[in-house]
Amino acid sequence: MPLTKAKTYAGSVLVVAGVTALALLLRQHLESSDLTMLYLLGVVVVAISFGRGPAITAAVLGVLAFDFIFVPPHFTFRVSDARYFVTFAVMLAVAVITGTLTARLREQREGARIRERRIAALYRLSHDLAVRSGVADVLATAVAHVQEVLGVRALMSVPTDDGAIEHLAGDRSVLESEADQQAVERTMRSGRPVGLSAGAVGPGVFHMPLDAGTGTRAVLSIRLHDDQVLEPERLELIRAFSSLIGLALERCRMADSARHTQAQIEIERARSALLSSVSHDLRTPLTAITGAATTLRDDASGALATGTRRELAETIADEAQRLTRLIGNLLDLTRLESGTLRVHKEWHSVEEVVGAALTRLGAEISGRTVQVSLGRLPLIPMDDILFEQVVRNLVDNAIRHSGNEEPVLIHGRLEDEELRLEVSDSGQGLSESDSRRVFEKFYRGRGASNHGGAGLGLAICRSIVEAHGGTIEAANRPGGGAVFTVRLPVEGSPPAIESEAETGVREGQT
């Protein structure tokens, strides 16, 4: 810790006083020229310890003391012998030379120490920044460093997408007024420091752009306390920090952009897969419809047999039905995946939701038995519209893929605070890759191409169930056939309803 100026001068006075005291003690035994040596020693000590100014002070004081006490006539400042002027001159010269030399040495040493500290601080900062990956993370780390190393209050501001300024890390109190806010914006726009004067910086606030050559990524605002001053060396350090942080931000941006590009590629790939699958699935029914409809239209002479006409009309109706289902599924999946579909949970009767699903399937399950066993389930929190679709898709899937006429079973029970709903069939079951992949989009199980599905129904089921916070899985039943199990968490208990007595027939007005 360097001494203050006043203290170094006080020190030089003390040293001269000490030397004078020593000279007084020894003057019986020493020549006056030897006494000047003592003073010279004192001047050198002061020069080495305190620098040039105090050394000159010591030399002048020493000369005065020596003259006053030891040079005849004693106790006056008059000098009888001219050679003492030489002594005085030598003492002054020694003071100036030694003082200057030691001062230079000290400055060099001080400079080396500052450089070392700065390099250490920069090293620590760059090391800490290297392990951060997000912009917010980088800024928080950087601000912590700036505040700790420089002992100042600091704030990081970044531009948002809509052109506003967001303060991501640091001390919000750095910006005290609207003018400070505007200064941040100005720094962001111009890419040049604002509020920074040449030389040392006194109390107040200034703003540094953080930039790595491709535009200002953020602004570092620093506020100094009332008695705080930043010397040019520490300003240099701030500049160095700024470039380092700018580089780290640039690295974040490039990483983001790489990730974005990767995501774009994935989306593009998924889109082209979807397009090829969908165009096939759309074209097939459209071809059938077009063929049947034009045949009917062009049969001006009525040559077609009544049976054939009926068949063609049925083809149109069936294929249109298939198209409807496909488009419905595609829309649902798009809405589920884009997150625009919100799950609206209410307390529902599972039996009612299953019933609605079976009703809606209607003709498609005609001739097939669906056995439902739900016992006495309480109301369960779910989105009825979405869950009806889960049940519908699972039953539809079971009927299409079981490959036989055995009944489809729907079984539900409450276990461990969750609803378990199983839809099972007695068909050929799932292959190993089936049970892993059935819930993927566009995945069709073995032999599935005969069944007209587009591989979307189960993907929709999974999206809906997961949006409910539940799980769905596929497995084979021990006795053959596949079983799909939906688990829905049941949180809370259903609202109570007072029971009511049956008053039988002809009950009066209530």
Add this chain to the structure above:
Amino acid sequence: MSETTAPVALLIEDEVGIRRFLRAALEGQGFTCVEATTGSEGIAHAATRAPEIVLLDLGLPDMDGLDVMRRIREWSTVPIVVLTARGKEREKVEALDGGADDYITKPFSVLELLARVRAARRYRAESGTSAEIVESGSLRIDMARRRVSVLGNVVPLTPIEYRLLATLARYAGRVLTHEFLLREVWGPTSTEQRHYLRVYMAQLRQKLEADPSRPTVLMTEPGVGYRMAEADEAG
């Protein structure tokens, strides 16, 4: 209904393909069809052509279909069936609560459409049936004697169960929204308590349906409400 002049059906629909088959189906039922391709044209025709039924598409080019309906409702009680799309349950509820008599979801079959048109015309004339006996499938409700039976066997009901069933029966064939049913059965302060409805519908199905998970009379319209199947519709 006069025998000499055919009843007028007003089709407010901008898609020519849909208008064409609606016209074919309705003319087959003895209607004269008036077509409008925009909402404002539809409102004008509704005022001048005295239609007995309005089929209104909710997706019109010039204005919101729901607004068209509200405008017509300002002065007319003509039965209105709205044509809507799947996944728009909120729109259906809004339409029903805003004065539509029924809705039908695209794509639909002609049979489905004609059933809705019939039901809508019937109830507009009577504002809910005042028939003493309502039958649907094996269910028979004697409204005058408050007696409910299935296949001839009397089924005891609680007062609320009966009120709920009677409300559905009065509008058999029509979808009644949750809000409407709650207001009718429990009173105007209970319109948020939808779980009441679910519990009581489950109880009614237990008592009245052969297989409560495959209802044939007490139908659910997910997200919208409930409907009692009409006599010819239920199994």
